[in-house]
Amino acid sequence: xxxxxxxxxxxxxxxxxxxxxxxxxxxxxxxxxxxxxxxxxxxxxxxxxxxxxxxxxxxxxxxxxxxxxxxxxxxxxxxxxxxxxxxxxxxxxxxxxxxxxxxxxxxxxxxxxxxxxxxxxxxxxxxxxxxxxxxxxxxxxxxxxxxxxxxxxxxxxxxxxxxxxxxxxxxxxxxxxxxxxxxxxxxxxxxxxxxx
Amino acid sequence: xxxxxxxxxxxxxxxxxxxxxxxxxxxxxxxxxxxxxxxxxxxxxxxxxxxxxxxxxxxxxxxxxxxxxxxxxxxxxxxxxxxxxxxxxxxxxxxxxxxxxxxxxxxxxxxxxxxxxxxxxxxxxxxxxxxxxxxxxxxxxxxxxxxxxxxxxxxxxxxxxxxxxxxxxxxxxxxxxxxxxxxxxxxxxxxxxxxx
DNA sequence: GTCTATAGGCAGATAGAC
DNA sequence: GTCTATCTGCCTATAGAC
Numbered sequence: 326x327x328x329x330x331x332x333x334x335x336x337x338x339x340x341x342x343x344x345x346x347x348x349x350x351x352x353x354x355x356x357x358x359x360x361x362x363x364x365x366x367x368x369x370x371x372x373x374x375x376x377x378x379x380x381x382x383x384x385x386x387x388x389x390x391x392x393x394x395x396x397x398x399x400x401x402x403x404x405x406x407x408x409x410x411x412x413x414x415x416x417x418x419x420x421x422x423x424x425x426x427x428x429x430x431x432x433x434x435x436x437x438x439x440x441x442x443x444x445x446x447x448x449x450x451x452x453x454x455x456x457x458x459x460x461x462x463x464x465x466x467x468x469x470x471x472x473x474x475x476x477x478x479x480x481x482x483x484x485x486x487x488x489x490x491x492x493x494x495x496x497x498x499x500x501x502x503x504x505x506x507x508x509x510x511x512x513x514x515x516x517x518x519x520x521x
Numbered sequence: 522x523x524x525x526x527x528x529x530x531x532x533x534x535x536x537x538x539x540x541x542x543x544x545x546x547x548x549x550x551x552x553x554x555x556x557x558x559x560x561x562x563x564x565x566x567x568x569x570x571x572x573x574x575x576x577x578x579x580x581x582x583x584x585x586x587x588x589x590x591x592x593x594x595x596x597x598x599x600x601x602x603x604x605x606x607x608x609x610x611x612x613x614x615x616x617x618x619x620x621x622x623x624x625x626x627x628x629x630x631x632x633x634x635x636x637x638x639x640x641x642x643x644x645x646x647x648x649x650x651x652x653x654x655x656x657x658x659x660x661x662x663x664x665x666x667x668x669x670x671x672x673x674x675x676x677x678x679x680x681x682x683x684x685x686x687x688x689x690x691x692x693x694x695x696x697x698x699x700x701x702x703x704x705x706x707x708x709x710x711x712x713x714x715x716x717x
Numbered sequence: 718g719t720c721t722a723t724a725g726g727c728a729g730a731t732a733g734a735c
Numbered sequence: 736g737t738c739t740a741t742c743t744g745c746c747t748a749t750a751g752a753c
Contacts, residue, residue: 357552357635439631451697494689494691
């Protein structure tokens, strides 16, 4: 754990830069923030940032890759809890509510909207994020159907796409007004429709 | 009709500017395009654009307001066809598929993602767009339930939010890869779940 | 209505001192 | 690793001729 921490936080400044960049990405999008914003917030200069991340594209890529790994850890963590599949789906949906609670939009959701203007380097990681989420959902749905706790028509993959779409879309629509109640209501109804 | 056209197209150049701006907004977002892009495409100069739209915020506002009116016309047009409510919902969903077919993302979806960085002038129209869509969906759902062609739990308004969220989210996820087949599959499954 | 020219600012990025 | 200073380029926007 200490060794892992030492590795993860090898350069304290680089990590702080990534964290601020991630928050700005999730609230303002890739084209909505600059090195100046990060420098101001961390009390550094733009030149210092370039020492850690040579280009904005590389910084963005670091943020998205780190987030992808984090998401994978979270989903494997849900699996490790040994919950019923339906409860796993509930946990998954709760993550979207937590994102809005933290005053953020989904990182890859906002980047998907801006996709055409995002550096090619980052585009692949965005697609991979959705692919991984859909795959985990399909597996969890399959498990729930086998156990009789999850229902719904269509293949596991199709139902996973439906679930993912609804959560991403609900977060997107509730994001402008930070409408946690509306998001919560939509999540509740969605889960209800999946409960066997 | 001629009079309406004459009014709508009062200044031919202004309309062409709005149309190009709309396409750029729907593909690149508000922070992803500039007056230079439009000027280049129309063979004008940036200064000429400022003659028609004094600021970028006003141009964006014109695009969104016009689109809101267009959406209202489309939905009232669906109502005027006298279809069964479920068929109206199918038409509605088809609009999202048509948007991707036209190589575009939902205008207000992309602007919702960028919400915090969009001029305040435009923010209100974005919220109004979703409000209007949700209202139309709730009314159509109510009509379908009364006629026995639409099913689903939750209030009309909650189900409308669920439908809107799923369509917006499906378009968002399919946008990066222009994945029309995936969008089509999600739409089909969604409609299936609503058919009484 | 369209142009040339330009202002004024901020973007991403680099050089080189410390 | 951080700084100052600077470069180049694009951005939105304006002035004023035609």
